[in-house]
Amino acid sequence: xxxxxxxxxxxxxxxxxxxxxxxxxxxxxxxxxxxxxxxxxxxxxxxxxxxxxxxxxxxxxxxxxxxxxxxxxxxxxxxxxxxxxxxxxxxxxxxxxxxxxxxxxxxxxxxxxxxxxxxxxxxxxxxxxxxxxxxxxxxxxxxxxxxxxxxxxxxxxxxxxxxxxxxxxxxxxxxxxxxxxxxxxxxxxxxxxxxxxxxxxxxxxxxxxxxxxxxxxxxxxxxxxxxxxxxxxxxxxxxxxxxxxxxxxxxxxxxxxxxxxxxxxxxxxxxxxxxxxxxxxxxxxxxxxxxxxxxxxxxxxxxxxxxxxxxxxxxxxxxxxxxxxxxxxxxxxxxxxxxxxxxx
Amino acid sequence: xxxxxxxxxxxxxxxxxxxxxxxxxxxxxxxxxxxxxxxxxxxxxxxxxxxxxxxxxxxxxxxxxxxxxxxxxxxxxxxxxxxxxxxxxxxxxxxxxxxxxxxxxxxxxxxxxxxxxxxxxxxxxxxxxxxxxxxxxxxxxxxxxxxxxxxxxxxxxxxxxxxxxxxxxxxxxxxxxxxxxxxxxxxxxxxxxxxxxxxxxxxxxxxxxxxxxxxxxxxxxxxxxxxxxxxxxxxxxxxxxxxxxxxxxxxxxxxxxxxxxxxxxxxxxxxxxxxxxxxxxxxxxxxxxxxxxxxxxxxxxxxxxxxxxxxxxxxxxxxxxxxxxxxxxxxxxxxxxxxxxxxx
Numbered sequence: 001x002x003x004x005x006x007x008x009x010x011x012x013x014x015x016x017x018x019x020x021x022x023x024x025x026x027x028x029x030x031x032x033x034x035x036x037x038x039x040x041x042x043x044x045x046x047x048x049x050x051x052x053x054x055x056x057x058x059x060x061x062x063x064x065x066x067x068x069x070x071x072x073x074x075x076x077x078x079x080x081x082x083x084x085x086x087x088x089x090x091x092x093x094x095x096x097x098x099x100x101x102x103x104x105x106x107x108x109x110x111x112x113x114x115x116x117x118x119x120x121x122x123x124x125x126x127x128x129x130x131x132x133x134x135x136x137x138x139x140x141x142x143x144x145x146x147x148x149x150x151x152x153x154x155x156x157x158x159x160x161x162x163x164x165x166x167x168x169x170x171x172x173x174x175x176x177x178x179x180x181x182x183x184x185x186x187x188x189x190x191x192x193x194x195x196x197x198x199x200x201x202x203x204x205x206x207x208x209x210x211x212x213x214x215x216x217x218x219x220x221x222x223x224x225x226x227x228x229x230x231x232x233x234x235x236x237x238x239x240x241x242x243x244x245x246x247x248x249x250x251x252x253x254x255x256x257x258x259x260x261x262x263x264x265x266x267x268x269x270x271x272x273x274x275x276x277x278x279x280x281x282x283x284x285x286x287x288x289x290x291x292x293x294x295x296x297x298x299x300x301x302x303x304x305x306x307x308x309x310x311x312x313x314x315x316x317x318x319x320x321x322x323x324x325x326x327x328x329x330x331x332x333x334x335x336x337x338x339x340x341x342x343x344x
Numbered sequence: 345x346x347x348x349x350x351x352x353x354x355x356x357x358x359x360x361x362x363x364x365x366x367x368x369x370x371x372x373x374x375x376x377x378x379x380x381x382x383x384x385x386x387x388x389x390x391x392x393x394x395x396x397x398x399x400x401x402x403x404x405x406x407x408x409x410x411x412x413x414x415x416x417x418x419x420x421x422x423x424x425x426x427x428x429x430x431x432x433x434x435x436x437x438x439x440x441x442x443x444x445x446x447x448x449x450x451x452x453x454x455x456x457x458x459x460x461x462x463x464x465x466x467x468x469x470x471x472x473x474x475x476x477x478x479x480x481x482x483x484x485x486x487x488x489x490x491x492x493x494x495x496x497x498x499x500x501x502x503x504x505x506x507x508x509x510x511x512x513x514x515x516x517x518x519x520x521x522x523x524x525x526x527x528x529x530x531x532x533x534x535x536x537x538x539x540x541x542x543x544x545x546x547x548x549x550x551x552x553x554x555x556x557x558x559x560x561x562x563x564x565x566x567x568x569x570x571x572x573x574x575x576x577x578x579x580x581x582x583x584x585x586x587x588x589x590x591x592x593x594x595x596x597x598x599x600x601x602x603x604x605x606x607x608x609x610x611x612x613x614x615x616x617x618x619x620x621x622x623x624x625x626x627x628x629x630x631x632x633x634x635x636x637x638x639x640x641x642x643x644x645x646x647x648x649x650x651x652x653x654x655x656x657x658x659x660x661x662x663x664x665x666x667x668x669x670x671x672x673x674x675x676x677x678x679x680x681x682x683x684x685x686x687x688x
Contacts, residue, residue, distance in 0.1 A: 065615050233606070247614050262577070262606025270591050270622030271409050278614030 007034040012103035012317050014069045018059055021255050021325065024318045026059070027075065034106045037087045042109045046081035046101050049335040050128045051320040053226075056254035065280045074102040075317070078133060080117070080124050081107070081337075091116065098127050103317050105337055122299060122306075129162055129332035130295050130306045137248060137281045138166030138224075139291040143174070145279045146222040146246040150175030153216055155235055157203075158226030158251060160187040161324075162332035165195055167224045169304050172196050176222075179215045181231055183327040190330060195305060203231055212238060222246065228253045229260060236265035245269075245276040255325055307331030313338070351378040356447035356661050358413045362403055365599050365669065368662050370403070371419065378450045381431045386453045390425035390445050393679040394472045395664045397570075400598040409624050418446040419661070422477065424461070424468050425451070425681075435460065442471050447661050449681055466643060466650075473506055473676040474639050474650045481592060481625045482510030482568075483635040487518075489623045490566040490590045494519030497560055499579055502570030502595060503544065504531040505668075506676035511568045512541050513648050520566075523559045525575055527671040534674060539649060547575055556582060566590065572597045573604060580609035589613075589620040599669055651675030657682070 008031045015028035037043045057064045058076050069076050079101035083093050088111030091097070097114040101107040117127040129135060141163075142148050154171040158164040159180025168191065171178045179199045180191040188200035199215035201208060212234060219240035225232050228250025236245070253260035269276055284291075298304040309329040311320045316335060323329050352375045359372035381387045401408045402420050413420050423445035427437050432455030435441070441458040445451040461471040473479060485507075486492050498515040502508040503524025512535065515522045523543045524535040532544035543559035545552060556578060563584035569576050572594025580589070597604035613620055628635075642648040653673040655664045660679060667673050 228611075247610070249614075250611055253611075259608045262608040262610050264603045264606040266591070266606050266610070266620070267572075267594055267597075267622070269620060270593075270624065273621075273623055273627060275619055275621040276610070276613060277617075277619040278611070279617055280614065283617060 007106065008032070009034045009104055009106040010314050011074050011105070012314055014059060014071055014073055014075050016071065017061060018056075018255075020257050022056070022059075022318060022322050027318050029315065035108045037085055037108050039087050040111050041087050042083050042091055042097065042111050042114055043085040044081045044097060044099070044101060044107045044109055044114070045084050046079045046105055046107060046337055048080045048125050048128055049101070049103055049314075049317070049337065050078040050080075050132075051317070051324060051333040051335055052078070052133075053249055053251045053254060053324055055321060056325070065282075074104050077101060077103045078128060079107070080128050086111075096124055096127075098132060103314065103335075105314065121296060125308050125310075125332070125334055126299065126306045128334060129308055130166055130299055130304055131292055133281055134162035134332055135166050135295045136284060136288055136291045137163050138170055139295060140281065140284045140287070141246050141248050141279060142167050142170055142222065142224060144284070145277050146224060146244045148174060148176055148222045148244075151177075152221035153177045153179065153218065153240070154222045154224065155179045155181065155212075155216060155220040155238070156224040156226070157181040157231050157235065158249070159191055159197070159200065160330045161226060161251075163248060164224070164226055165191075165307065165331060166304075168197050169195055170298075171222075172198075173298060173303050179212075179220075181212070181227075181235075187330060203234075209234060209237075219243070224248060225250070227251050228263075232263050233265045236263055236268040239268050239272040239274050241272050241274075243272055243274040245274060247276060247278040251325060308334050310334045310336050312336050351450065352376070353378045353448055353450040354658050355418050355449070356658055358403060358415055358417055358419050360415065361405055362400075362599075364601050366400070366403075366662060366666050371662050373659065379452045381429055381452050383431050384455050385431050386427050386435055386441065386455050386458055387429040388425040388441060388443070388445060388451045388453055388458070389428050390423045390449055390451060390681050392424045392469050392472055393445070393447055393658075393661070393681065394422040394424075394476075395661070395668060395677040395679055396422070396477075397593055397595045397598060397668055399665060400669070409626075418448050421445060421447045422472060423451070424472055430455075440468055440471075442476060447658065447679075449658065465640060469652050469654075469676070469678060470643065470650045472678060473652055474510055474643055474648055475636055477625055478506035478676055479510050479639045480628060480632055480635045481507050482514055483639060484625065484628045484631070485590050485592050485623060486511050486514055486566065486568060488628070489621050490568060490588045492518060492520055492566045492588075495521075496565035497521045497523065497562065497584070498566045498568065499523045499525065499556075499560060499564040499582070500568040500570070501525040501547075501575050501579065502593070503535055503541070504674045505570060505595075507592060508568070508570050509535075509539055509651065509675060510648075513539055514642075515566075516540050516542075517642060517647050523556075523564075525556070525571075525579075531674060547578075553578060553581075563587070568592060569594070571595050572607075576607050577609045580607055580612040583612050583616040583618050585616050585618075587616055587618040589618060591620060591622040595669060652678050654678045654680050656680050 099114040154176040156167045160182040191197040191200040229252035443458040500511040504526040535541040535544040573596035
């Protein structure tokens with residue numbers, strides 16, 4: 001068992017509740033001795049930190065589906081790494097695990113909250129992407145909330161992001177016609193050329209509305225919304241009868257200092273007898289294994305493509321998070337930490 | 345069979361597409377000879393004209409769930425009256441019927457579009473209220489879209505109006521806790537004292553938010569929305585987990601010259617895993633008889649109370665319609681026409 005007594009753990013703490021866009025000064029970098037795991041705990045050296053839009057809401061005070069991170073606390077994050085020390089018989093040193101590790105190099109996790117993953121079956125990063133929460137979110141959101149069926153038209157926003165790309169690909173596998181909304185011609189051709197979407201709409205185009213109408217001439221049966229704001233409104237104007245609108249996120253709104261605008265076209269729900277429904281993926285935890293088995297199979301067969309957008313080093317965290325809100329990423333945004341333990 | 349050749353039919357025509365609030369000059373009164381019914385048609389003398397919020401949208405050009413009334417055309421309206429002449433063997437002179445009669449004294453209806461009603465079982469006006477579209481709207485909206493169950497809290501806006509009063513009373517009969525939103529202390533005490541609501545919230549009160557929180561301390565399982573706008577937003581802030589928001593109408597928004605604000609709090613749908621769904625009552629036409637049988641029984645037993653707000657004479661139509669949007673009515677807004685045929 002390696003000695004960890006003299007390891008230093010570099011950490012990223014929440015320093016301030018951001019007003020509007022995230023600033024470097026909203027975080028503070030610090031270091032502490034690596035904590036020793038107690039009975040039933042694991043010491044994990046983190047290799048990937050998951051950078052997610054939901055982080056923005058954890059930084060705010062106030063009511064959400066999860067409590068806020070306190071000022072001075074290590075910023076909350078999911079991540080993946082390798083066990084350095086185990087005080088639980090179900091885990092061995094060297095095992096790969098995922099969990100809520102925080103934005104730091106080393107984490108002490110409760111063994112019951114850690115998930116062992118098989119890096120022989122898929123790369124570690126995939127367990128933070130298609131084989132993790134983004135994949136599960138797409139899977140249950142599209143199929144259980146959106147009730148997408150073969151032959152239907154599925155429209156997804158944030159389509160080049162982790163969840164959006166998964167939604168579109170799963171819809172394609174299920175026999176749907178798939179249209180993605182993304183920012184810029186590069187992302188749009190990535191959707192159609194690489195991921196097999198039927199069409200893509202560049203929301204930054206001045207003709208976005210017209211392009212959407214052309215891409216969905218018969219309207220939309222399922223709209224999976226990751227972004228909110230004007231794009232949600234535009235999508236609501238294209239519903240078909242009995243359409244389902246899945247509210248997964250609203251990345252365009254998270255930086256608002258005041259509550260953003262609501263969807264002005266919500267009366268489309270009446271005209272088209274449509275439904276708009278929100279969900280939180282954690283409710284599906286008892287069924288993650290089912291989703292992971294199916295997604296692994298599609299990944300292995302090449303039907304699903306897992307793409308990550310990786311920045312290196314803990315210090316890149318504020319930039320990585322901003323990149324999400326600027327629509328800079330293609331694929332799952334991750335922070336990669338060095339393979340060698342930083343020793344003092 | 346009475347001779348109708350020399351009867352004059354007073355009519356209210358749509359004269360202009362209103363900008364904002366309805367003006368007298370948006371309508372034009374005119375008269376024409378009473379038309380003769382052809383084979384399969386009925387000549388009906390109208391006794392009640394139904395005055396409905398949906399009329400406002402029929403006056404606008406543009407996409408809705410029903411086509412617009414043309415300028416110069418008799419204003420579309422549901423109504424009830426007695427048959428003066430029948431060219432269909434299923435109907436007799438003197439039968440009471442309901443149908444889309446228009447805002448006029450006499451109508452020629454296709455027999456297949458007319459519904460014979462039993463004025464021995466309930467007063468004629470009830471067939472435009474609890475035993476007609478408003479009652480069916482409340483019944484299917486609350487039970488089939490809202491899925492209200494005994495023990496749940498049901499919140500309804502426009503609660504002193506025809507649909508709202510029916511929603512609240514049906515919810516009470518089904519064993520729900522019922523809270524109504526209405527304008528002014530008089531309507532609020534009508535809800536609790538006369539209709540048996542558990543609580544009422546006066547949206548005109550500066551403390552409306554606090555009153556709503558007090559009236560729904562554990563939140564709302566079903567919110568039935570007739571009004572839209574700020575009240576919808578306020579209700580969205582009080583949802584319980586897995587709440588259902590039924591979008592029936594948006595009477596606060598119909599006079600807007602621009603599209604109104606959307607519900608800023610729609611992300612409550614995510615936080616509370618809630619659903620917002622629109623419906624149009626005409627989809628339930630094959631099941632009207634089921635609703636009418638149940639509603640008739642409740643009406644006969646005194647569990648349901650049918651209230652109408654009646655103005656007399658065709659000329660009162662613009663005022664009656666405005667009254668709806670000013671929140672002036674308590675119960676179903678109706679226009680009553682004289683019992684004697686106006687002859688030249």
